[in-house]
Amino acid sequence: MVWLRTWIVLLALTAPALAVQPDEVLTDARLETRARALSQELRCMVCQNQSIDDSDAPLARDLRILVRERLVAGNTDREVLDFLVERYGDFVLLKPPFNMRTALLWLLPPALVGLGLAILLVGAYRHRRPVAGAGALTAEERARLEKIINN
Amino acid sequence: MIAELGHYALVLALALALIQASVPMVGARLDDGILMGVAGPTALAQFAFVGVAFAALTACYVMSDFSVVNVFENSHSLKPLLYKVTGVWGNHEGSMLLWVLILAGFGALVAIFSGNLPEKLRANVLGVQAWIAAAFYLFILITSNPFLRLPDAPFEGRDLNPVLQDIGLAVHPPMLYLGYVGFSIAFAFAVAALIEGRIDAAWARWVRPWTLLAWIFLTLGIAMGSYWAYYELGWGGWWFWDPVENASLMPWLAGTALLHSALVMEKREALKVWTILLAILAFSLSLLGTFLVRSGVLTSVHTFASDPTRGVFILAILVFFIGGALALFAWRAPLLKKGGLFAPISREGALIVNNLFLVSTCATVFVGTLYPLALEALTGAKISVGAPFFNATFGPLFLVLLVAVPFGPLLAWKRGDLVGAAQRLTGAFVIALTGIAVTFAAEGGGPLLPPLGIGLGAFVIAGALTDLAERTAVFKAAPRVALARAVGLPRSAWGSVLAHLGLGVLLLGVIGETQWSAEKIAAMKPGETVTIRRYAVRFDGATTRQEANYRELVTQFTVRHNGEVIDTLQASKRTFPARASSTTEAALMSRGASQLYLSLGDVNPDGSVTVRIYHKPLVLLIWLAAVVMAAGGALSLSDRRLRVGAPKPAKRRASLQPAE
Numbered sequence: 001m002v003w004l005r006t007w008i009v010l011l012a013l014t015a016p017a018l019a020v021q022p023d024e025v026l027t028d029a030r031l032e033t034r035a036r037a038l039s040q041e042l043r044c045m046v047c048q049n050q051s052i053d054d055s056d057a058p059l060a061r062d063l064r065i066l067v068r069e070r071l072v073a074g075n076t077d078r079e080v081l082d083f084l085v086e087r088y089g090d091f092v093l094l095k096p097p098f099n100m101r102t103a104l105l106w107l108l109p110p111a112l113v114g115l116g117l118a119i120l121l122v123g124a125y126r127h128r129r130p131v132a133g134a135g136a137l138t139a140e141e142r143a144r145l146e147k148i149i150n151n
Numbered sequence: 152m153i154a155e156l157g158h159y160a161l162v163l164a165l166a167l168a169l170i171q172a173s174v175p176m177v178g179a180r181l182d183d184g185i186l187m188g189v190a191g192p193t194a195l196a197q198f199a200f201v202g203v204a205f206a207a208l209t210a211c212y213v214m215s216d217f218s219v220v221n222v223f224e225n226s227h228s229l230k231p232l233l234y235k236v237t238g239v240w241g242n243h244e245g246s247m248l249l250w251v252l253i254l255a256g257f258g259a260l261v262a263i264f265s266g267n268l269p270e271k272l273r274a275n276v277l278g279v280q281a282w283i284a285a286a287f288y289l290f291i292l293i294t295s296n297p298f299l300r301l302p303d304a305p306f307e308g309r310d311l312n313p314v315l316q317d318i319g320l321a322v323h324p325p326m327l328y329l330g331y332v333g334f335s336i337a338f339a340f341a342v343a344a345l346i347e348g349r350i351d352a353a354w355a356r357w358v359r360p361w362t363l364l365a366w367i368f369l370t371l372g373i374a375m376g377s378y379w380a381y382y383e384l385g386w387g388g389w390w391f392w393d394p395v396e397n398a399s400l401m402p403w404l405a406g407t408a409l410l411h412s413a414l415v416m417e418k419r420e421a422l423k424v425w426t427i428l429l430a431i432l433a434f435s436l437s438l439l440g441t442f443l444v445r446s447g448v449l450t451s452v453h454t455f456a457s458d459p460t461r462g463v464f465i466l467a468i469l470v471f472f473i474g475g476a477l478a479l480f481a482w483r484a485p486l487l488k489k490g491g492l493f494a495p496i497s498r499e500g501a502l503i504v505n506n507l508f509l510v511s512t513c514a515t516v517f518v519g520t521l522y523p524l525a526l527e528a529l530t531g532a533k534i535s536v537g538a539p540f541f542n543a544t545f546g547p548l549f550l551v552l553l554v555a556v557p558f559g560p561l562l563a564w565k566r567g568d569l570v571g572a573a574q575r576l577t578g579a580f581v582i583a584l585t586g587i588a589v590t591f592a593a594e595g596g597g598p599l600l601p602p603l604g605i606g607l608g609a610f611v612i613a614g615a616l617t618d619l620a621e622r623t624a625v626f627k628a629a630p631r632v633a634l635a636r637a638v639g640l641p642r643s644a645w646g647s648v649l650a651h652l653g654l655g656v657l658l659l660g661v662i663g664e665t666q667w668s669a670e671k672i673a674a675m676k677p678g679e680t681v682t683i684r685r686y687a688v689r690f691d692g693a694t695t696r697q698e699a700n701y702r703e704l705v706t707q708f709t710v711r712h713n714g715e716v717i718d719t720l721q722a723s724k725r726t727f728p729a730r731a732s733s734t735t736e737a738a739l740m741s742r743g744a745s746q747l748y749l750s751l752g753d754v755n756p757d758g759s760v761t762v763r764i765y766h767k768p769l770v771l772l773i774w775l776a777a778v779v780m781a782a783g784g785a786l787s788l789s790d791r792r793l794r795v796g797a798p799k800p801a802k803r804r805a806s807l808q809p810a811e
Contacts, residue, residue: 019386021752022674022761043535049393051537054386094537101532105522109515109544116507124495 019054021061026068035068038077042067042084043094051094154219157207158298161248164200164255165288167193171258171281175274179346187274191262194277197284198259205239205252208297212239218304221245221297227310227729229699237321238311243445243461244297246324250441251287253325253332258284261336261361268357275343276336283335286468294461310700310729319379326372327399331437333365334406338434341427342476345483350423355416358430360788362413366406367784373399374777385735385750387765389664389773392538397520398440404513405433408506415502419564421493424484425506431480435473436513442469443520497567501559508552515544553607553658556651557614561621575621579613586610604662611655619648646787650780657776660744663769670766674759684766686747687711688720693760701725706751706760710740722749722762744771 020039026032039053044060052060052067063084070080084092096102137145171193178186208221212235217223225242226235240249258280265273291297340358344350376399381389390396409429415422446462493499519536526532557579561572587606594601620626622640625633671683675690682688691707708720720738727733737750745768752761 020672022672025672041539043537049391049535049537054388054391089533091533091535094535095539095543096534096536101526101530102522102534105518105536105540106544108518109511109548112511112514113507113548116511120495120500120503120507124500 019052019056019060020064024061024064024068026072028072031068031071034077035064035071038067038071038080039064041081041094043092045088045092153207153210153214154216154298154300157204157211158296160200160203160207161288161292161298164197164204164251165285165292167197167200168281168285168288171197172278172285176278176346179271179274179278182271184270187270190274190277191265194255194258194262194280197281198255201248201252201255205248208245208248209236209239212236215308216304217306217308218300219297220299220301223301223305223308225311226308227700228307230311230316231699233318233321234311234316238315240324241311241315241320244291244295246328247287247291247295247445248297249325250328250332251284251291253328254280254284254287254335257332257336257361261339265357271347272340272343272354272357275346276339279339279342280335283339283472286471290461290464290468294464307729310727313701313725313727313730313732313734314383316727316734317379317383319375319383323372323375323379326368326375328372330365330367330369330372330406331399331402331440333361333368334402334430334434334437336361336365337406337409337430338472338476341430342479344427345476345479348483348486350427350487352417352420355413355426359410359413359417362406362409362430362433363784363788366403366410367781367788369399369403369406370777370781370784373403374774374781378774382737382739383734385737386763387668387737387748387750387767389770392519392541394520395440395444397516398436398443401436401513401516401520402433402440404509404516405429405436408509408513409433411502411505411509415499419493419499421499422503423487427484427487428480429506429510431473431476435469435476436517438469438472442466493564494566496562496569498559498562498564500567501555501562504555505552505559508548508555512545512548512552515548516541519544550607553611553654556611556654557617560615560618560647560651576614576617579610579617582613583607583610598666601662601666604658604666608655608658608662611658612652613655615648615652615655618651619645641790643787643790646783646785646790649783649786651783653776653778653780653783656772656779660769660772660774660776663745664767664773667768668765668770671764673762673764674755674757675762676757676759681762681764683747683764685712686766687714688747688749688764690760690762691719698725700729701727704751704754708738708749710747720747720749722751724751741771744769744775746770 020036026035036053040051042052042063044050044052044055044057044063046057046059047055050060052063067080067084070083075083081093085097090096096105098106171190174193175187175190178184178189210216211219211222212226213232215222215226215228215235217226217228221242221244225245226238230238238245240246258277261273261277261280265276268276337358340354340361344354373396376396377389380391381387409426409432412422412426412429416426442462442465446465519540523534523536526534557576558569558572561567561575562569583606586609587602590602590605619637622644623633623636625637628636669684671681673679673681675681677690677692680687680689687710689709689711691709693704693706696703696705703723703725705721705723708722709716710718710720718740720740722738723736725734725736735750737748739749740747745766748765748767750763752763754760
């Protein structure tokens with residue numbers, strides 16, 4: 001077991017621990033599943049873009065244990081998140097809440113799709129109209145045609 | 152001496168780039184053939200000189216010349232030769248040198264393969280390429296010179312970051328850069344077209360192969376990076392929505408949109424302005440990616456080697472090229488003539504919908520990546536935008552896009568028949584519904600996402616095959632006729648079938664991995680067994696091993712399935728004394744497309760080892776899908792029509808025929 005001792009010394013100095021440790025895991029499987037799901041929503045605040053579920057940092061471990069303590073105490077998921085936000089601010093949430101500060105962030109993707117679709121639909125409507133009144137040209141079209149011919 | 156040679160070669164490359172950036176473009180303006188003719192030879196010479204610079208730095212690494220700062224900081228005399236070579240681009244300065252090498256390489260390729268291009272377009276394209284090259288040579292020479300010397304040469308180097316000492320470093324960055332930088336050609340073509348104020352279907356045909364080439368490399372590069380993170384980081388994730396990953400995803404999305412819109416332009420002369428804009432955007436996003444990674448503006452798990460002081464310089468490059476190109480676009484784009492008309496329900500319409508969703512997903516990634524930075528800079532408020540945000544926004548948009556994918560290829564150009572397309576997809580609908588029902592039954596109820604996801608994946612795959620069946624008439628004609636039609640099908644048609652099929656495969660893999668993975672975390676002592684799904688994993692014991700530049704703890708596991716030994720696994724942990732850091736080497740066992748994944752954590756004081764075991768169903772499909780898509784791209788690239796280039800007078804084409 002000499003290798004083991006040298007390794008413990010070596011690893012203690014350098015090795016990153018795995019994220020969730022065996023001693024953290026709750027015996028109640030349902031609570032543990034909820035804890036894991038919550039952990040993935042929470043940021044390890046000393047890391048770069050890592051959830052506390054993925055992180056090796058001691059702070060992440062503290063937060064994981066805290067989340068589990070609250071769950072065991074009977075808190076709902078919402079209450080656990082609220083508790084952490086109160087303590088650490090919105091920064092702790094990997095999915096920012098919708099408010100004045102994040103409105104643009106949340107609304108831009110659906111707005112873009114909506115705007116794009118609106119433009120396409122208007123274009124389609126404009127395209128269809130002359131087909132409906134087949135034959136005769138509108139004044140606008142006649143002007144365009146004239147322009148094209150004169151070019 | 153070698154380092155100084157490399158430095159000098161780089162300075163000469165800059166000088167050549169400046170000539171290439173000015174003389175041919177002036178020539179194009181004055182309609183002077185001799186001045187325009189300067190572009191080709193200078194592009195080749197420029198590539199040769201950057202090649203010399205790159206070879207010089209590589210030589211310094213191979214010889215472990217620690218008097219060069221860059222080698223001292225990133226290499227070690229005992230490192231295996233492969234990692235000495237890959238270490239060249241495992242750091243900021245070297246990776247920028249690789250970047251310009253690839254840029255110059257693409258410039259040289261354009262110079263070689265642009266014989267059929269109009270003289271002015273060629274001169275302008277190579278000129279714009281050279282502007283980009285010159286900016287980055289200046290960046291390297293002024294802020295990131297890899298050839299600097301130390302006054303007193305140390306005896307040993309500081310070694311490369313252990314995470315990077317992996318075959319992944321040999322493949323991932325070069326692939327990714329080939330993709331990023333490849334889009335510079337589409338960009339150069341777009342800017343050249345704007346300068347001339349003329350653009351037509353032939354333009355799209357010239358741009359498409361280059362875009363396709365870049366897209367293939369970017370696809371493979373992203374997939375390779377994902378697989379590397381999966382097996383190296385030790386927690387089994389394959390996509391983290393990390394800003395650096397997003398930086399590579401954005402050009403991919405824009406590039407994919409560009410490939411599709413260039414198709415419309417090539418076939419129907421429509422969407423010209425939009426295609427030009429996409430060509431500018433794809434490379435702008437590549438530049439943005441380079442800026443995000445290289446400036447250290449977001450220090451992330453990926454940013455092992457960056458320096459914030461350089462940020463301003465790259466930002467200036469970014470502003471100059473993106474701002475310049477967009478200004479030129481705003482000024483000249485109205486001059487471009489509108490192309491062919493088409494009904495909303497048509498192939499063109501479908502490709503516009505494709506573009507709408509690809510650009511929207513790209514914008515989602517863009518906003519999600521940069522919003523926290525902007526908000527903090529403007530208001531000081533700190534928020535986090537991570538995986539849950541992207542899953543909630545990017546996810547639905549992309550799923551809608553996937554629903555539309557099978558319809559597109561079945562619609563005719565100009566005026567399509569949506570009901571007819573839906574009728575032809577009947578088989579695909581049946582397969583999709585079967586997939587949903589079977590998955591739902593197997594799950595015994597539960598959440599709806601997995602059955603719907605599997606159904607959608609099956610629909611996309613079946614839809615791609617329907618397209619193929621329609622084109623070959625496999626269900627209508629005699630088998631021999633169908634086979635003849637399959638052989639006669641243009642390779643680009645096979646390419647699009649494969650690429651679309653790959654999307655379906657990707658979705659199956661993503662659903663399998665995210666919805667059905669199982670995980671066990673345990674502290675195991677030798678002789679103990681952990682059961683996960685139907686696999687029993689026994690910890691047999693551990694040994695240590697001394698390698699040239701690291702020590703390794705190797706653990707042995709036996710995997711049993713229904714009591715029978717089916718495999719043994721070796722997971723290890725390496726400690727690198729030069730950097731006092733360590734890496735985990737996960738053990739992987741593949742069964743079909745699923746994997747058993749085992750990685751080591753701490754060695755505990757009681758002699759047990761913390762072990763994390765995952766069962767990841769269908770996970771391999773994720774990367775297989777990327778390979779299928781890239782293969783589709785390669786097939787499409789090999790299409791005769793792209794090699795022959797733009798349509799030519801019949802006489803000329805006939806004379807080309809025998810050479811085929």
